[in-house]
Amino acid sequence: MTVTLFQNARLIDPEADTDAPGHLLVRDGKIDEALPENIEFESMFRARNIAPETVTVIDCNNRYLAPGIVDIGVKVCEPGERHKESYRSAGLAAAAGGVTTIVTRPDTTPAIDTPETLEFVRRRANEAAPVNVLPMAALTKGREGREMTEIGFLMDAGAVAFTDCDHVVSDTRVFSRALTYARSLGALVIAHPQEPGLSRGAAATSGKFASLRGLPAVSPMAERMGLDRDIALIEMTGARYHADQITTARALPALKRAKANGLDITAGIGIHHLTLNEFDVADYRTFFKLKPPLRPESDRQAVIEALQTGLIDIISSMHTPQDEESKRLPFEEAASGAVALETLLPAALRLYHSGQISLNALFRALALNPAKRLGLDSGRLAAGAPADLVLFDANAPFVLDRATLNSKSRNTPFDGARMQGRVLATYVAGQAVYRRE
Amino acid sequence: MTFAHRHLLGIEHLAPHDITAILDLAESYVEMNRQPAKHSDVLAGLTQINMFFENSTRTQASFELAGLRLGADVMNMAMQASSVKKGETLIDTALTLNAMRPDLLVVRHPHSGAVDLLAQKVKCAVLNAGDGRHEHPTQALLDALTIRRAKGRLHRLSIAICGDIAHSRVARSNILLLGKMENRIRLIGPPTLIPAGIDEFGVEVFEDMQQGLADVDVVMMLRLQKERMDGGFIPSEREYYHRFGLDAEKLALAKPDAIIMHPGPMNRGVEIDGTLADDINRSVIQDQVEMGVAVRMAAMELLARNLRSGPEGAA
Numbered sequence: 001m002t003v004t005l006f007q008n009a010r011l012i013d014p015e016a017d018t019d020a021p022g023h024l025l026v027r028d029g030k031i032d033e034a035l036p037e038n039i040e041f042e043s044m045f046r047a048r049n050i051a052p053e054t055v056t057v058i059d060c061n062n063r064y065l066a067p068g069i070v071d072i073g074v075k076v077c078e079p080g081e082r083h084k085e086s087y088r089s090a091g092l093a094a095a096a097g098g099v100t101t102i103v104t105r106p107d108t109t110p111a112i113d114t115p116e117t118l119e120f121v122r123r124r125a126n127e128a129a130p131v132n133v134l135p136m137a138a139l140t141k142g143r144e145g146r147e148m149t150e151i152g153f154l155m156d157a158g159a160v161a162f163t164d165c166d167h168v169v170s171d172t173r174v175f176s177r178a179l180t181y182a183r184s185l186g187a188l189v190i191a192h193p194q195e196p197g198l199s200r201g202a203a204a205t206s207g208k209f210a211s212l213r214g215l216p217a218v219s220p221m222a223e224r225m226g227l228d229r230d231i232a233l234i235e236m237t238g239a240r241y242h243a244d245q246i247t248t249a250r251a252l253p254a255l256k257r258a259k260a261n262g263l264d265i266t267a268g269i270g271i272h273h274l275t276l277n278e279f280d281v282a283d284y285r286t287f288f289k290l291k292p293p294l295r296p297e298s299d300r301q302a303v304i305e306a307l308q309t310g311l312i313d314i315i316s317s318m319h320t321p322q323d324e325e326s327k328r329l330p331f332e333e334a335a336s337g338a339v340a341l342e343t344l345l346p347a348a349l350r351l352y353h354s355g356q357i358s359l360n361a362l363f364r365a366l367a368l369n370p371a372k373r374l375g376l377d378s379g380r381l382a383a384g385a386p387a388d389l390v391l392f393d394a395n396a397p398f399v400l401d402r403a404t405l406n407s408k409s410r411n412t413p414f415d416g417a418r419m420q421g422r423v424l425a426t427y428v429a430g431q432a433v434y435r436r437e
Numbered sequence: 438m439t440f441a442h443r444h445l446l447g448i449e450h451l452a453p454h455d456i457t458a459i460l461d462l463a464e465s466y467v468e469m470n471r472q473p474a475k476h477s478d479v480l481a482g483l484t485q486i487n488m489f490f491e492n493s494t495r496t497q498a499s500f501e502l503a504g505l506r507l508g509a510d511v512m513n514m515a516m517q518a519s520s521v522k523k524g525e526t527l528i529d530t531a532l533t534l535n536a537m538r539p540d541l542l543v544v545r546h547p548h549s550g551a552v553d554l555l556a557q558k559v560k561c562a563v564l565n566a567g568d569g570r571h572e573h574p575t576q577a578l579l580d581a582l583t584i585r586r587a588k589g590r591l592h593r594l595s596i597a598i599c600g601d602i603a604h605s606r607v608a609r610s611n612i613l614l615l616g617k618m619e620n621r622i623r624l625i626g627p628p629t630l631i632p633a634g635i636d637e638f639g640v641e642v643f644e645d646m647q648q649g650l651a652d653v654d655v656v657m658m659l660r661l662q663k664e665r666m667d668g669g670f671i672p673s674e675r676e677y678y679h680r681f682g683l684d685a686e687k688l689a690l691a692k693p694d695a696i697i698m699h700p701g702p703m704n705r706g707v708e709i710d711g712t713l714a715d716d717i718n719r720s721v722i723q724d725q726v727e728m729g730v731a732v733r734m735a736a737m738e739l740l741a742r743n744l745r746s747g748p749e750g751a752a
Contacts, residue, residue: 208634212449214549214571214609217633284550328528330548332569 003027003050004430005041009060009391014067014364015380024065026387029429034381060391063424066363067379068100068131068388069344070370072161072190072268073244074319075337076102076133078124079117080109084409085321090341091129093406095434097342098390098423099317101132101378103370106143107165113138113149115157122158130433131426132388134374136161139178139189145169148178151187160374163190163244166291168226170196172233179239188373190242193226193251194292203332204293209278215331220248220299223292227251231258231265240264242373246312247273247295249302256311266373267311269303270318271340275347276300276413286327286334287413290318304356307365314373315365317344321409339407343414349394349421359394387430396422440739444556444563447572448613456614460582460591462735463728467582470506470731479738480509483540488530489566490516490546495701495726496566496576500543503733509541527551531558540744541737544568549606562740564733570604575736576700577610579729581618583721584655586728587696592619597649597691599625599681600659600708601670603632607700608659612638625649626681629670646681650690657698658683661708674707684710688719696721 006024011034013019023039025032035044045052071094077084094102104121106112112121118137125133137159141147144167151162162182168191169175182189202218204210210217227243231254234241246255246267258265270290278294288294306312320337327334340347348366351357363379371379378388402415426434440458442450469475485504489497497513504511516530525533527546534542535558542563544552549569556563567573585591596615602608602624612635615622622640624631636642643649650656661677671677683697697713697720705711714720 206633208637211632211634211638212609214569214606216570219633283553325526328526328554330527330546330551330554330569332548332550 001028002056002430003054004056004058004387006058006060006065006389006391008062009065010062011381012064012066012359012363013381014360014368015382017360019358019360021062024381024389026430029387029431031381031383031385031387033383063391063393064359065389065391066359067367067381067385068390068426068428069098069366070101070103070374070376070379071099071317071319071341071344072103072314072370072374073105073316074102074341075105075107075321077108077321078121084323085407087125087128087133089406089408090319091131091133093339093341094129094131095426096406096423098345098392098426099131099341100388100390100426100428101134101371101376102129102341103134103136103160103374105165106136106138106163111138111143112136113141113143115150115153118154118157118159131428134158134160136163136190138162139164139182140169140174143167145171145174148174148181151182152185155185155187161188161190161242164192166192168192168194168196172229176233176237179233179237179241183237183239186240188240188242190244191230192245193223193230193243195222195225198222198225199292202293203289204281205278205295207278207296209281209296213281213284218293220250220295223248224251224254227254231263234258234263234265235261238264241266242314243267244316245270245273245292245318246306247292247303248299252302252306252311259311266313266369268314268316269307269312270316271344271347272318272338272413273300274304274307274315275350280413284331285413286329286331287338287411287415289331289334289336290338291336304351308357308361313365313369315348316370317341321407322411323409327411337411339405339409339412341407342405343400343412343419345390345392345423346419346421347414350419352394353420387427389427390423391425391427392421392423394421396420398422440743442740443743445574445736445740446553446556446563446565448574448577448610448617449572451574451617453617456578456581456617459578459732459735459739460585462738463578463582463731466731466734467728470727475506476508477506478508480504480507480541480741483509483741483744484538485509485511485541485543485737486534486537486539487511487513487543487566488516488545489514490544490551491567492517493545493566496545499726499729500564500566500733503730503737504541506730507734507738509737527555528558531555535560541740562744564736564740567606569606570609571606572610573606574610575729575733576607577614578736579725579732580611580657580698580700581614582728582732583698583725584696586724587721588654593621594654595621595623595652596655596657597623597625597653598657598659599646599649599683601630601661602626602635602659603630604662605659611657612640616640623649623653627671627677646687647690650687653691653695655696655698656683656688656691658709660700660702661704678707682706682708682710683713685713688713695719698722698725700725
C-alpha cells in the first residue's frame with residue numbers, strides 16, 4: 001500500500017464546490033479523503049491503520065491543489081505527421097500543463113476510423129505518454145460524411161466518443177443515421193456546429209475587422225445555423241451530443257432552449273475563444289488563425305457569461321499542432337489551429353484574475369464536466385476518485401517563451417504574452433508526472 | 438519633407454501629411470513627364486524588382502516606367518510562371534531576393550496580407566502593388582492626385598464609389614485615403630458586393646444608385662470581375678448594368694461638374710457606358726493613368742531617400 005499526504009494545500013473541489021485550506025490523503029493512486037485544515041494527523045493515521053513513517057508527505061505550501069484537467073479534443077499527429085506532435089511530446093506537454101487526461105482527436109492522416117488504427121494509437125499512447133490518453137474515433141469513414149464507422153467495434157476498442165472534428169457531416173440523412181445508431185450504443189457524438197456552405201473558404205469572422213484586412217469571412221450566424229440543425233437531429237434521434245465549440249452570442253439562446261427541453265446536449269469552447277478576440281490577428285498573424293475564426297469582443301464576453309452560468313459546460317485546449325511551414329504563409333493559405341496544452345491553465349486563469357469566474361467554476365469546466373460527460377471517475381476530490389491532480393500557483397507571473405514548450409510544434413498565440421499562474425506539479429494516479437524545477 | 442516609412446504597404450499606416458507629401462512631389466513629376474526629356478537620376482544605381490504573383494499589365498508597366506524615368510535598374514519577375522509553380526514558398530522567395538540585393542521591391546499578390554508578410558522578411562523597401570482584397574495604395578494615391586487636380590482640393594468632397602466593394606482592394610484603399618482627408622464617402626452596390634461592417638468605416642451605403650449619386654462631386658466606378666458572376670453575387674451582367682452601370686441618365690443626378698473615374702481595365706456595357714467613359718468633359722480615366730506614373734515615381738523617391746539616409750546607405 002502506498003500512501004501520500006498532500007499537506008497544507010488549498011483544495012479546489014468543483015464537485016463539492018469548495019475552495020478551502022486542507023490536506024489530501026491518497027492511497028494506492030486513489031483519493032482517500034480531503035481532510036480539513038485542523039485535523040490531528042496521528043489519530044487520523046491510527047484510525048486508518050496507516051503507519052505514519054510509510055507515508056510520503058508532499059508539502060503544498062498553501063498552493064492550490066485541484067483535480068487534473070480533462071482535455072477533450074487534443075490533436076496528436078500520430079499516425080501521419082509525427083514531426084508535428086507525437087504521443088510522447090503531447091504527453092509531456094499535457095503533464096507540464098496540469099492536464100492529466102487527454103482525449104485525442106481522430107483527424108489524423110489517415111483518420112482514426114477503424115478498430116485497428118485505434119488499437120495502434122492506444123498502444124503507442126500508453127507506451128509514450130505519462131498522462132491518461134483516451135482516444136476518440138471518427139464518426140464517418142475517412143471523416144468524409146458518407147458512411148458511419150464501426151461504432152460498436154470502435155467502442156469495444158476503447159473509443160470514448162465519436163467525432164469528425166471540424167468536418168461537418170453535411171448530409172443530414174447520413175448524420176441522422178449515425179446519431180441514431182450511436183444512440184443505441186450509448187455513444188457520445190461530438191460535432192462542430194457550422195453551416196459549411198457559408199463558412200467555406202473563410203479565414204475570419206465577417207465584420208469591420210475582416211473587411212479592413214480584406215479577408216474572406218463567415219458570418220457568426222453560420223455557427224447558430226449548424227447548431228440549430230444539430231439540435232433538431234438530437235431531438236429526432238435522442239442521441240448524446242456535445243458541441244465542440246460554441247463561440248458566438250447568436251448560438252447561445254438555441255443551446256439554452258435545447259437544454260431546457262431536456263435534450264442530452266452539452267457544449268464546449270476552446271480556450272482561445274475565451275481569451276482572445278479577432279483584433280489579436282492584427283497584421284495577419286497566422287498563429288491566431290483558428291477554426292472557427294476568432295470572434296468580436298462582444299461574442300467573447302457573451303461566451304464568458306455562458307461559462308459562468310454553466311450554459312457552456314466544458315473548456316478545452318483544442319490543441320492543434322502545426323509546423324512553421326504551414327503557418328508561415330499568407331493568412332488565407334496558412335493552416336488553422338494553435339497548441340495549447342501548456343498554456344490552457346494560465347490562459348484560463350486570466351478569467352479568474354479578471355474576476356469573471358471562480359476557481360471552482362473554472363475547474364468544473366476544465367475537469368469535472370468533461371470527466372462526467374465521458375463517464376470518468378476523475379475531475380473531483382471525492383473518495384475513490386483517481387488521484388489525478390494539479391498543484392499550481394495561481395499568481396506566479398511569467399512571460400511565455402514558446403521555445404520552452406514541450407510540444408514539437410510551437411504555434412502558440414501566447415508567445416511573449418504576460419501570463420499569471422503556473423503549474424508546479426502534476427500527478428496521475430498519485431504519481432508525479434511533472435514537477436517544476 | 439520627411440516620409441517616415443520604410444515601406445508603402447497600405448494607406449492604413451499613412452498620416453494625412455504623408456499623403457500630401459507624396460501628392461506634392463508627384464505634381465513635380467507630372468510636369469517632368471510632360472517634357473520631351475523626361476529623365477531624372479534620383480534612383481540611379483538602385484535596383485527595382487517588380488514581382489507580380491498575379492496578372493497585371495497596366496500597373497506593372499506604370500511601375501516599370503516610373504523606375505526607368507528615375508534612372509533605376511528595373512527588372513520584372515513574372516512569378517506565376519516561375520518557382521511558385523514549383524512549390525517555393527513566399528518566405529523562400531524573400532530569402533532568394535535578399536541575396537540579389539534589390540533596393541525597391543514592387544509586389545502584387547492574390548492573397549490579402551501576403552505583401553506584409555514579404556516585407557517582414559526582405560531587407561529592401563517594399564511597395565504594395567495590390568494584395569488580395571486588402572489594399573492597393575498607389576491606386577488610391579493616383580486617384581487622389583487626379584481628384585485634387587480636377588477639383589482643386591482633396592477635402593470636403595462628396596465621392597461615390599460604385600460596384601464590387603467587397604472584393605476590391607482599390608475601394609478599401611480609397612475609402613481609407615479619402616476618409617483620412619475628410620471627404621464624404623458613399624458606397625453604391627448590390628448588397629451581395631458590399632462587405633460586412635463597412636458602415637463602421639464612416640461611409641454611407643446605398644443600394645440604390647440614383648439615390649447614391651445625388652449631388653456627388655466624383656463618381657468612381659469599379660471593375661466588375663467576371664468570376665463574381667459565377668459566384669452568384671449578381672444574377673446577370675445585363676441586370677447589373679441596368680441597376681448599377683453608369684450611364685448618362687444616372688450621371689445626371691450627380692453635380693453638373695462631377696468627374697468620372699475608373700481604375701481600369703473597363704468592362705464597357707457592364708459597369709460603365711462606353712460613350713461616357715470617352716467623354717473628355719467628364720471622364721478623367723486617362724488622367725488617372727498619367728497620374729499613376731507620377732505618383733509611383735514620387736512614392737519610390739521618398740522610400741529611396743530613406744534607404745540612402747539609413748545606416749546602410751550612409752556606409
